[in-house]
Amino acid sequence: MTLRKMVTSTSWAALALLSLSPLASHPAFALQEHNVAKVVSLANDLGPVDPNQIQTLTIVLKTHNESEFDKAIEDLYDPESSSYHQWFSANDFAKYAPTSAELETVKKELVSQGFSVVSTDPQNFSLRVTGTTAKVEAAFQTQLHTFRYNGKTFQAHTRDAQLTGAAGQLVDSVAGLDRHQVHNLLSIAQNPRSGKPLFKKTVTTADAGSTLLSGINGTPLSAPALYTFTTPGASLPLSVFYGNVYSKNPAVTISYSPAQLQSHYGLTSLIKEGYDGTGQTIALVEAYGYAAAETDANVAAKAFGLPALTSSNFSVIYPEGKPLNPAAADLTGWTTEIALDIQSAHAIAPGAKILVVASSGQDNEDQIASLQYIITHKLANTVSNSWENDDEIIAGSAEENAFNSVLKVGAASGISFQFSTGDSGDLGLGTPVGAVGVPSNSPYATAVGGTSILNNTAGTGQVVTGWGNDITYLNLFGPVDPPTELGSFYAGAGGGESLYYAKPSWQKALPGTGRQLPDVSALADPFTGFALIVTSEGVQSALAGIGGTSLASPIFTAIWAIADQYNGKPLGQASPAVARLKSGQITDVLPTSPLDVSDVSGTVYDSNGPTFYSQDGLFAGLLYSQTKFVSAIWPIVPGEEDIAITFGTDSSLTVTPGWDNVTGYGEPNGLPFIQGVTGKTKGAALTK
Structure with missing residues (x-):
């Protein structure tokens, strides 16, 4: 590397x-x-x-001898090297430190x-x-x-x-x-006009689980339907649209249960066999921490049939001491992030220990201290970071180098640090290479992008797209004429080419000259999201439609913990192993629209006559190079507020066959993925 x-x-x-x-x-x-800077x-x-x-x-x-240090680390990840996976000891570090x-x-x-x-x-x-x-x-x-x-x-x-x-x-x-506050990468499905979450209900511990279960549905799309929108008190304008229907029942929010996600990632049989992360620790780097985290996680765990978190498999540490203000997480938006990270990691690897590493602040230097603390104290072999410091345009060399230095030592120690790649696509720059954040751009990090998981209304199975949503209003108390006037980019996975780091050796086959992001991807679309329990400002709530690459990072980190368990010893940084995978060992996310005949299109009739809008026409001005994507009619308030929404349109970033700057090499697919990264056809012996 x-x-x-x-x-x-x-x-x-x-x-x-x-x-x-x-x-x-x-x-x-x-x-x-x-x-x-x-x-x-x-x-x-x-x-x-x-x-x-x-x-x-x-x-x-x-x-000392930095080029030799780099080569020694590169050899740790080269299957042909005699030092492959022989993680550095104190004596090894002493040669270069x-x-x-x-x-x-x-x-x-x-x-x-x-x-x-x-x-x-x-x-x-x-x-x-x-x-x-x-x-x-x-x-x-x-x-x-x-x-x-x-x-x-x-x-x-x-x-x-x-x-x-x-x-x-x-x-x-x-x-x-230079002090930039890191920001978590949480995205919540909400009404685009009001900004209110689609599902957030105050609960008591006694009814929280049942409320959560009653408010979610894991089937995003319904069969195509015809919608006619009329103008109150007038004959025109009038519009008629036909297409797939997203979230047909406004009373529930599209979110997947742990069992559904385990099935999607091919983990169900592995977990039944005991490969559930047992013996592994998943570290979650957060800011501040919050007191009800374990209680909230256990309410959700009980509802979904997962093991309880106890002092033996859950703990919180504060490397800098507890924050001076106990309400800091609530005030800065970290409470829901922490709940999401804990509950999603536990959903995927229910046998793993969850360790929250909470800084007392949220500056870049605070988080570097937490990363270093994990390495120094050998706390975990796989670490999720659902945040980023800033993009490369703003971050200076001092920040870049400080993050990279600690992550390099982590890679030499056999630790895989995952980082979310962001929720704003190309950051509005619209360039061919995208725009990447710090520190997910480090060649010693594993950068996790995002996907959407849909059902196929035209057949069976699921459809996976890169995460990127555009919205266009079709009806707002009457037909929107033309519908493209209220269109906007909602959110999408970050990715692109680093302008600071050159490609590491394991990316030599990829285009460009800079470190390419992401490496891998997992569910991030809040419109096909996750449901959780969270207590903020003393109020416990059931929330659904939670996503962002904040969700993708702990999902992949939990899968990597299962891979470590299967391997019987740490696999180290995930990205080089993912880059070596062959066809069939990872699910390549393709630029596909298998629902073409049902994607949204329609006609607006006004005083100038009829105007037909194809799927592309509905999102004119929003789409870049993504020509294949899924769209659906979303009746938020049927007859009053109706939207056309896309899945798979991520600003100027584009899904392609093979590696791409939205989904990396693709999504993990259970046993083939785990056997591919471990090189083993039979896992380490399980202990009871």
Whole structure:
């Protein structure tokens, strides 16, 4: 997995990376080079950060013989290498890690500048310190300001940063100089006009399960039907549309049960045989945590017939201590995210232990600390991260390198870190290569994209599309004329080509020159989503229609835990193994529309006469290169509010045969997938 930095002539890439120096011989820019993020020159400067504000920094030191280090890690993932899956020991790391003397030099410099040391990596790769803004500015010879760009407020340094003294030559990158809040990637099916969730009901613990079960349906599409929309009090306009019907019963919301998802991913027989994640730990990296997480998960587990979570298979740890405000998760939207991650991971691997690793904040540096904590304490071999820091355009080299450094050590340790790729498609850039986020863009991460799971109204079985929804109103208290006027892109899986990292060796067959995202995919469409129980602000609710790549990441992470169990030892980073899979070992998501004859089309009659709208015409201006997709009529409030909705239209990102920038190589398909990534036709012996 040899890495190198790259630049491209693409215009918006140049905008993002203009301030970076020429390519270094190693994959991280040292602090003595130009390291101010380009976004600083584009953003609105809101002024200096309070000099007395406490800052927490993670200082990453330079490694030794980095090219050899990269090659050694690459060999860990090469089945032809003698070191294949021989994960690094402390002695192995010592060959490349900074020395104790180098770490001590950096530590002494920081302490002399007034910093307090929070922790040090036992392999000497990094240390964590706290100090005031004033001390940070003096020690790193820069200034910290607050900026606002594209609706986001963040802290960034304004002059190239370099630690004072001889220690500066030992520092590779610093997390915390620039502070972006990571955001979870949760998407909820809601009424596009009102913004209200399709299904959210306050419950008591006693009735929560029955309420949840009564409010969901796992059959998204009904047989095609004819809809006529008239104008109250007038003969025109009048419209007639025909097509598949989505969520025909407004009283229920389309969501899949754990059993249905286990079946979809070919896990039912494996779980019955005992390959259910037993003996494995799934770590979920979150922000803040919330007190009712276990109670909520057990209400849902009881409703769906899953094992209960107890102190033996569920725990929460706070690497930085508990947050100062117990309501922080509620206030920032993390409560539902945490509930989703726990309950979806438990749904797929009901025998695995669930470990919530909750930071006390949600800055990039907080999450880096949690990732490092998992590695240092050997807490899990597969880790889900349903969040991203920011896109490559905004993130600077210091953030990129800090995330990549810790993930590299994780890959060498045999840990697979999964990251959601985002819920906004190409981020509105409309470029051929898409746009990717940090840190899912790291070659040492496994990037998880999204799909929609539909039923085939024209036959049997299921239809899987890439996740991407467009909506067009057909009727809003009368025919919408023309229907394309109210069309919009709702959401879709993130993906594309990195402008910061070159392709790793296991992606050499893919197009382009940059690291391609995603690697793999799982259910993410909230309109074919998941149902859960969550307590927020003291109120317990049943929620349905929950998705986003926030759902895809824990689903895949749980499947990887089952693969680790089947293998009998850790498989390490998933993405290289997924890239080697052969036909039949993974389900390739195809640009397919098997329901063509039932996709939505119709005619609007007005004073100018009839106008026919094909499926493409209904979504004119929204579609890019995706020519095959599924559409349906969605009667949100029948006769008053009716929509045409698509499945499989993801901004400028496009599903193709083989790897694509919406679904990666495809979806896991049970035993063939697990045998493909393990190379075994019979799993490790089960212990009782």
